[in-house]
Every structure is written in C-alpha cells, then in structure tokens.
Amino acid sequence: xxxxxxxxxxxxNNAVLRGVDLHVDKGQxxxxxxxxxxxxxxxxxxxxxxxxxxxxxIIIDGQDVTRSGHDNLLHRFGMLFQASxxxxxxxxxxxxxxxxxxxxxxxxxxxDLAAEKLxxxxxxxxxxxxxxxxxxxxxxxxxxLARAIAADPEIIFFDEPTAGLDPIMSGxxxxxxxxxTTEMGATAITITHDMxxxxxxxxxxxxxxxxxxxxxxxxxxxxxxxxxxxxxxxxGSATGPIPTLR
Amino acid sequence: MMRLLAMxxxxxxxxxxxxxxxxLFTASTFRHLVTQPFYGREFGQxxxxxxxxxxxxxxxxxxFTGGALALQIYSGGARFSxxxxxxxxxxxxxxxxxxxxxxxxxxxxxVTSSIAAExxxxxxxxxxxxxxTLSTHPMKxxxxxxxxxxxxxxxxxxxxGDIIGILGGYIVGTERLGFNAASYxxxxxxxxxxxxxxxxxxxxxxxxxxxxxMGCYYGMKAGRGASGVGAATKxxxxxxxVLILVANLILTEAFFSx
Ligand SMILES: Nc1ncnc2c1ncn2[C@@H]1O[C@H](COP(=O)(O)OP(=O)(O)O)[C@@H](O)[C@H]1O
Ligand SMILES: [Mg+2]
Numbered sequence: 184x185x186x187x188x189x190x191x192x193x194x195x196n197n198a199v200l201r202g203v204d205l206h207v208d209k210g211q212x213x214x215x216x217x218x219x220x221x222x223x224x225x226x227x228x229x230x231x232x233x234x235x236x237x238x239x240x241i242i243i244d245g246q247d248v249t250r251s252g253h254d255n256l257l258h259r260f261g262m263l264f265q266a267s268x269x270x271x272x273x274x275x276x277x278x279x280x281x282x283x284x285x286x287x288x289x290x291x292x293x294x295d296l297a298a299e300k301l302x303x304x305x306x307x308x309x310x311x312x313x314x315x316x317x318x319x320x321x322x323x324x325x326x327x328l329a330r331a332i333a334a335d336p337e338i339i340f341f342d343e344p345t346a347g348l349d350p351i352m353s354g355x356x357x358x359x360x361x362x363x364t365t366e367m368g369a370t371a372i373t374i375t376h377d378m379x380x381x382x383x384x385x386x387x388x389x390x391x392x393x394x395x396x397x398x399x400x401x402x403x404x405x406x407x408x409x410x411x412x413x414x415x416x417x418x419g420s421a422t423g424p425i426p427t428l429r
Numbered sequence: 430m431m432r433l434l435a436m437x438x439x440x441x442x443x444x445x446x447x448x449x450x451x452x453l454f455t456a457s458t459f460r461h462l463v464t465q466p467f468y469g470r471e472f473g474q475x476x477x478x479x480x481x482x483x484x485x486x487x488x489x490x491x492x493f494t495g496g497a498l499a500l501q502i503y504s505g506g507a508r509f510s511x512x513x514x515x516x517x518x519x520x521x522x523x524x525x526x527x528x529x530x531x532x533x534x535x536x537x538x539x540v541t542s543s544i545a546a547e548x549x550x551x552x553x554x555x556x557x558x559x560x561x562t563l564s565t566h567p568m569k570x571x572x573x574x575x576x577x578x579x580x581x582x583x584x585x586x587x588x589x590g591d592i593i594g595i596l597g598g599y600i601v602g603t604e605r606l607g608f609n610a611a612s613y614x615x616x617x618x619x620x621x622x623x624x625x626x627x628x629x630x631x632x633x634x635x636x637x638x639x640x641x642x643m644g645c646y647y648g649m650k651a652g653r654g655a656s657g658v659g660a661a662t663k664x665x666x667x668x669x670x671v672l673i674l675v676a677n678l679i680l681t682e683a684f685f686s687x
Contacts, residue, residue, distance in 0.1 A: 261562075262562045
C-alpha cells in the first residue's frame with residue numbers, strides 16, 4: 184500500500200531523514216518508534232504531503248506521489264496530529280465533520296454523525312457544542328482522533344495518539360485504533376513512544392534512529408531482537424547506543 | 430567599506446525577495462478567488478468581523494479628528510482672515526485624505542494584526558496542515574474570504590468615517606466656533622465633488638485589500654513557536670501601514686494631479 188525508498192529531508196543543516204526505506208501492506212498497522220526529535224513526525228508529513236522531501240520516492244497505492252502530488256489521495260487519508268491541531272474557531276462537532284461540512288449533507292445530520300464519532304472515542308454528546316479551548320488536552324486528542332476517522336479513511340496516520348492521556352484512556356484509544364484497522368480494513372501508521380500502545384496496535388514495528396530505519400520487523404520479533412537500539416528503547420535504559428544528550 | 434556594501438546588497442536582495450513573495454502571494458489570492466470552492470460562511474464572518482466590529486473605532490477616530498481639524502483650520506485661517514473656509518476644508522480634508530488614511534491605518538491596527546495573529550497561531554499549531562489534510566486549501570479557506578471581505582467593506586467604513594469626521598467638524602464648528610448650522614452643512618455639500626467621494630471610496634477598497642492581504646501573508650509565513658506569531662503580527666502591521674501610505678500617495682496623484 185505504501186512504499187518509501189531513500190527518503191531524505193534536511194532543514195538548514197539539520198539532516199533529519201537520511202534515506203528512509205519502509206513498506207506497509209494494505210490493512211496492516213505499522214508502528215514507528217524512536218526517540219523524540221528523530222524525525223518521526225517529519226516522516227509522516229512527507230508521506231501525507233505536508234512536507235516535500237529532498238529526495239527519495241513515496242508510492243501510495245501504486246501512485247508515485249513525489250511526482251503527481253497528493254491532491255487526489257487526500258480524501259482517503261485521515262490524520263491525527265501530535266498536538267491535535269483542532270480548529271479553535273469552530274465548535275467540536277464542526278471540527279469532527281469538517282470534511283463533510285460542504286458535502287451537501289444537512290448540518291443537523293452532520294451534528295448527529297459527529298456525536299456518534301465522539302462516542303466512539305469516549306466523549307459524551309455534550310462535548311459537541313463546546314470549543315476546543317474549553318477541553319483538556321486529553322479530550323482534544325480524542326476529538327482529533329474522531330476527526331481523523333470521521334470520513335472512514337483508508338489510510339490513517341496517528342502521531343502520538345496516547346501521549347498525555349491517562350492509562351485507561353490510552354487503553355481505550357489503543358483498542359479503538361486496533362478496531363479501526365481490523366474492522367475497516369484501513370492501513371495505519373502510528374507514531375508512539377508508548378510501549379503498551381506498540382503491543383496493542385502494531386502488526387509491524389519500525390524504529391527510526393539517526394535518520395534511517397534502524398530496525399523493521401513483526402511485532403512478534405520485537406521482543407526477541409538483539410538490536411541494541413531497539414533493546415535500549417523498549418527497556419527504557421539510559422545506557423546504550425542511543426545518546427541521551429540530543 | 431566592502432562590509433557596508435555587502436550589507437546594503439544583502440538588504441536590497443532581501444527586500445526584493447519579499448516584494449517578489451508578496452507578488453506571488455497576491456497572484457495566488459486572485460487565482461483562488463476565481464476558482465471554486467468559495468467559503469461563504471467564512472466570508473460572512475469576515476464581513477462581520479472586519480466591517481461591523483470596526484465601526485466603533487472608525488467612528489471615534491473620525492469624530493475626534495474631524496473636530497480637531499476644524500479647530501486647526503479656524504486658527505490657521507484666522508492668520509489671513511479666512512476663518513470662513515472651515516466647512517469646505519474639513520470636508521475636503523476628511524474625504525480626500527484623512528478619512529481613508531485614518532480608517533486604513535486603524536484597520537491595519539485592528540484587522541491586520543488580528544488576521545496575522547490568528548493565521549500565524551493556526552500555522553504554529555499545525556491547524557493549517559490539518560486544513561490541507563482535510564482537502565481544504567488554506568488560501569481559499571482563510572485568505573480569500575478575508576481579503577474579499579476587507580476590500581468590499583472598507584469603502585463603506587471609509588464612507589462612514591468621512592461622514593462622522595465631517596460631523597465632528599460640524600459639532601466643533603457650530604458649538605465652539607459659532608458657525609451657522611444650516612450654512613455649515615450647505616457649504617460642505619456644495620463644495621464636495623463627485624471625484625472627491627469616488628477617490629475616497631476607491632482608496633478605502635485598496636487599503637482594505639492591502640490590510641487583509643498583509644495579515645494573511647505574514648500569518649501564513651509565520652515561523653515556529655510563540656515568537657513566530659509575534660513577529661508575524663508586527664511584520665504584518667508595519668507592512669500594511671507603510672503600503673497603505675504609499676498607495677495613498679499614488680492614488681492621490683492618480684486622482685488629483687492637474
Ligand atoms: N518545519 C520544520 N522546519 C525546521 N525544522 C523542522 C521542521 N519540522 C521538524 N523540524 C526538525 O526536525 C526534527 C525532527 O522533528 P520531528 O519529526 O517533529 O521529531 P519527532 O520524531 O519527535 O516527531 C527536529 O529537530 C525538528 O526541529
Ligand atoms: Mg513528533
């Protein structure tokens with residue numbers, strides 16, 4: 184479904200991605216792990232077309248998007264941003280159904296649809312008419328999630344979906360992501376630091392380090408690997424090949 | 430000496446690059462203005478924000494300036510016993526120059542700054558990125574409604590400013606300087622020409638276009654973080670104010686030379 188080869192991106196003299204190769208099959212859930220600032224968000228933004236890579240190729244569903252652009256694919260994407268990125272001038276329900284607001288459906292129907300999507304992420308209908316600034320960070324995250332899945336996308340990107348949530352809500356979100364990928368057959372790429380998420384969501388795991396994919400394999404192989412970077416990351420150890428001063 | 434030349438060269442190139450980027454941004458605004466979709470709801474909100482909510486500040490500015498203008502012309506005119514021209518000069522001064530320029534500058538302060546801060550905040554919090562992923566072009570959704578609304582509503586604001594400014598002069602003239610109320614108004618109306626009023630409204634439209642465009646331009650190219658929002662707001666207001674004054678000179682030349 185998504186094949187990335189030789190992807191590079193440099194900001195000024197900060198070489199963030201230095202030749203990323205990655206592949207995800209249709210309906211699979213790939214989790215990308217890696218220390219903060221290693222370019223995981225930049226990678227996702229390259230795939231979805233928000234950042235133009237310097238070199239390399241991204242092929243989505245047979246289409247080379249580095250040549251043809253993303254415009255005709257955007258309606259098949261859903262994205263949850265790391266900081267939610269809700270539109271703070273719009274009430275929650277209009278955020279959730281933003282894509283459908285100009286589709287000709289009545290605002291009443293869309294409001295109901297939003298309430299339904301909000302319920303799926305564990306938010307009551309009273310939230311629908313609030314504004315994003317009135318919500319806690321965790322609630323904003325869930326609204327962002329509801330917005331990402333509202334139009335039943337085929338390819339979904341989650342940038343740190345559980346960061347800042349309590350363990351129970353993290354569990355709810357993990358289950359939801361799992362459910363979306365299995366039920367809807369969507370392809371998902373999730374960035375996370377949270378090892379419980381990795382185990383709950385992933386079919387495949389890729390670890391980014393030093394601008395390249397350091398390790399890539401099935402979730403089952405993650406705990407068996409003797410790759411020192413992966414071991415340090417999953418055990419959360421301060422000593423190892425990954426420098427703690429970044 | 431070489432260093433100085435190099436600095437001047439770099440500043441010139443930087444300035445030219447900015448002008449070029451603004452020109453491209455303007456072209457892009459027009460391109461998105463004439464292509465579908467058009468976001469009517471956002472346009473309506475922009476009309477309300479820019480037009481209706483600016484009325485108090487426009488009214489106050491014009492009222493007090495009109496009054497002060499009347500006092501100045503009276504005392505200045507007294508030096509060569511020309512006190513009687515107060516109604517005519519207030520009318521011409523407000524309609525041709527002070528009305529459009531003051532309203533333009535107030536809009537740069539009130540509207541340009543808020544557009545720039547809002548869009549820059551959207552930029553740094555990734556809301557602009559989110560728009561793109563939701564198949565919504567930021568130029569169509571954010572820039573076009575604001576620029577169009579400002580261009581259309583500013584002539585009305587300037588018209589209101591002109592009238593209230595003349596009213597300010599009238600109040601001072603009749604209450605303080607002893608002019609006859611009826612003849613003050615008659616003099617004003619008789620003296621103004623169509624060209625004065627048309628130039629005033631055209632200036633308003635141009636200034637409104639500049640004010641909103643600069644807000645959007647600086648907002649969209651904001652850097653990262655809170656300092657990015659601050660820099661965008663400052664840059665937008667300064668650019669809008671300077672461009673409004675430059676455009677004013679050009680338009681005055683175009684309307685009133687000869
Ligand atoms: N738009 C940008 N302009 C300049 N530098 C950027 C930009 N986006 C990200 N970076 C830099 O790229 C690096 C990786 O960022 P990011 O992908 O957000 O990390 P993370 O892996 O934590 O998601 C950071 O050093 C960041 O400062
Ligand atoms: Mg990130």
